[in-house]
Amino acid sequence: IDAGRYRVALELYQSVLRHQPAQVDAMFGAALALNELRDLKGSGVYLNRTLALRPGHPSANILAGFNDQLRRRYAGARAHYSRFLSVEESGDRADEIRAVLGSLTAPGGGTVTGAR
Numbered sequence: 001i002d003a004g005r006y007r008v009a010l011e012l013y014q015s016v017l018r019h020q021p022a023q024v025d026a027m028f029g030a031a032l033a034l035n036e037l038r039d040l041k042g043s044g045v046y047l048n049r050t051l052a053l054r055p056g057h058p059s060a061n062i063l064a065g066f067n068d069q070l071r072r073r074y075a076g077a078r079a080h081y082s083r084f085l086s087v088e089e090s091g092d093r094a095d096e097i098r099a100v101l102g103s104l105t106a107p108g109g110g111t112v113t114g115a116r
Contacts, residue, residue, distance in 0.1 A: 001029065001032060001033060001036070006033045006034075006036045006037050007033075007037065009029060009033045010030055010033035010034060010037070012029075013026045013027075013029040013030040013033060014030060017030065022053060024050055024053050024054045024057060027046050027049050027050040027053070028046070028047070028050045028057060028059060028060050028063075030046040031043045031044075031045075031046035031047040031050060031060070031063065032059075032063060034046065035047075035063060035067075040067070043063075043067075044067070047060060047063060047064055047067075051064060055083065056083060056086065056087045058084050058087050058088045058093075061080040061081065061083045061084040061087075062080070062081070062084055062093070062097065064076075064080040065077045065078075065079075065080030065081040065084065065097075065100075068080060069100075069104065074104050077104060078101060078104060081097050081100060081101050082101070084097055085097060085098065085101075
C-alpha cells in the first residue's frame, strides 16, 4: 500500500483472508487497496466486514467516515469519526479528525461549530 502498488497489496491481503477469513487487519488492507483502486463497492464490502468484527478499528472508522463525508452522509461520518476518537483520543490523527468534525455540515445547514 505504502508503495502505491494497490493491486499487489490487494492480492496479498486476499491471500491472507483465504487462510484466515476473520483477519481484521487484512480485511481493512483489502478495503483500503480497493478504495485506492476506485472500487468503492468492493471496498465497502471489506470495510463493513472489518467494522462488524471490530467496530472500534481506528483506521477503518476514518475510511468509513471519509467515504460517508464524500457522499454527504454527515451523520454517518460524524458517527465514524466519533468512534475513532473514542479509541484514539490524542495525537496528530485525533487532532485532524477533531478539525474535520468541527467543519462538517450539521443537520440544518451550518457546521457543527455553527458557521454557515
